[in-house]
Amino acid sequence: MIEARGLTKRYGKTLAVDDLSFSVETGRVTGFLGPNGAGKSTTMRMILGLDNPTAGHVTIGGKKYHDLHHPLRTVGALLDAKWVHPNRSARAHLAWMAKSNKLPARRVDEVLDIVGLTSVANKRAGGFSLGMSQRLGIAAALLGDPEVLLFDEPVNGLDPEGILWIRKFMHRLADEGRTVFVSSHLLSEMALTASELVVIGKGKLISQSSTKEFVAKATENTVKVRSPQLAQLREALQQASAELTDAEDGVLVSGMDSEKIGELAASNAVVLHELSPQQGSLEQAFMQITGDSVEYHTGLEAEVQQVVGATPAAK
Ligand SMILES: Nc1ncnc2c1ncn2[C@@H]1O[C@H](COP(=O)(O)OP(=O)(O)OP(=O)(O)O)[C@@H](O)[C@H]1O
Numbered sequence: 001m002i003e004a005r006g007l008t009k010r011y012g013k014t015l016a017v018d019d020l021s022f023s024v025e026t027g028r029v030t031g032f033l034g035p036n037g038a039g040k041s042t043t044m045r046m047i048l049g050l051d052n053p054t055a056g057h058v059t060i061g062g063k064k065y066h067d068l069h070h071p072l073r074t075v076g077a078l079l080d081a082k083w084v085h086p087n088r089s090a091r092a093h094l095a096w097m098a099k100s101n102k103l104p105a106r107r108v109d110e111v112l113d114i115v116g117l118t119s120v121a122n123k124r125a126g127g128f129s130l131g132m133s134q135r136l137g138i139a140a141a142l143l144g145d146p147e148v149l150l151f152d153e154p155v156n157g158l159d160p161e162g163i164l165w166i167r168k169f170m171h172r173l174a175d176e177g178r179t180v181f182v183s184s185h186l187l188s189e190m191a192l193t194a195s196e197l198v199v200i201g202k203g204k205l206i207s208q209s210s211t212k213e214f215v216a217k218a219t220e221n222t223v224k225v226r227s228p229q230l231a232q233l234r235e236a237l238q239q240a241s242a243e244l245t246d247a248e249d250g251v252l253v254s255g256m257d258s259e260k261i262g263e264l265a266a267s268n269a270v271v272l273h274e275l276s277p278q279q280g281s282l283e284q285a286f287m288q289i290t291g292d293s294v295e296y297h298t299g300l301e302a303e304v305q306q307v308v309g310a311t312p313a314a315k
Pocket residue numbers: 011014015016034035036037038039040041042043185
């Protein structure tokens with residue numbers, strides 16, 4: 001379990017992490033979500049003792065990283081998959097890591113097998129694709145068989161197959177009872193990967209909850225209605241204080257659930273052609289909750305739309 005309390009990091013004038021408190025539980029995948037520049041990497045570096053907090057603290061299993069007896073047996077991390085020496089083979093790289101950290105040599109072949117790199121174990125890591133490099137990075141993180149795993153933007157640049165592999169692998173690690181903390185600015189990806197979410201913007205905590213709660217709490221639920229007697233239905237809905245927004249071929253109703261709308265239509269003898277509750281998406285929730293915490297708002301919105309074909313919440 002990871003616990004941050006009042007964690008703060010200042011670089012000159014930039015407050016990269018601002019009084020952040022959150023906890024990451026064992027046995028599940030927790031997403032660390034925030035737009036670019038929100039402070040995710042800085043937080044991860046502080047968890048791993050690579051950066052010192054300006055204030056506050058963060059512990060792993062109750063201890064600060066520097067107080068851990070066997071750091072690599074406690075926590076493994078994938079921060080940058082491309083730091084491997086390019087002329088070293090995958091096996092040599094892991095063997096060197098195992099040796100320098102006093103971990104058993106037999107673990108090298110075990111982790112190569114776990115991440116599916118056995119057949120290319122003797123090939124130069126410099127020739128690896130990004131997906132293979134990520135797997136090698138994950139193998140390195142697993143060398144000490146740690147209970148806690150941190151992944152910083154692990155799916156960045158991967159093809160769909162690579163993304164799927166990482167996602168399934170994280171679920172597997174959590175199912176084994178490990179603590180998995182994974183950062184991403186890809187909202188849609190986190191919805192599929194993480195059951196818990198720690199959401200930050202501009203270094204500050206925005207929310208910590210289950211992914212389901214996050215979406216439910218943040219999205220305004222609407223119901224799409226189509227009817228050949230739309231004018232009549234509009235009047236009835238407005239009289240009942242529902243809020244209406246024009247949709248392409250009908251209206252979006254908020255402030256009233258689908259049962260009520262159906263009953264209202266029936267009591268006014270209005271025929272309905274569609275009555276469909278609109279599922280809130282994680283993207284909509286994120287936009288609504290982060291609001292002006294999104295440092296590069298326009299860019300992020302465009303990116304989200306590109307990635308998932310999502311449209312911003314209908315108002
Ligand atoms: N070593 C550093 N020196 C100065 N400023 C830094 C340093 N590291 C990070 N920052 C600044 O701190 C803020 C948070 O950066 P950080 O990399 O932690 O965010 P992030 O959420 O991981 O973003 P990204 O997804 O782009 O990596 C940014 O404004 C960044 O420019």
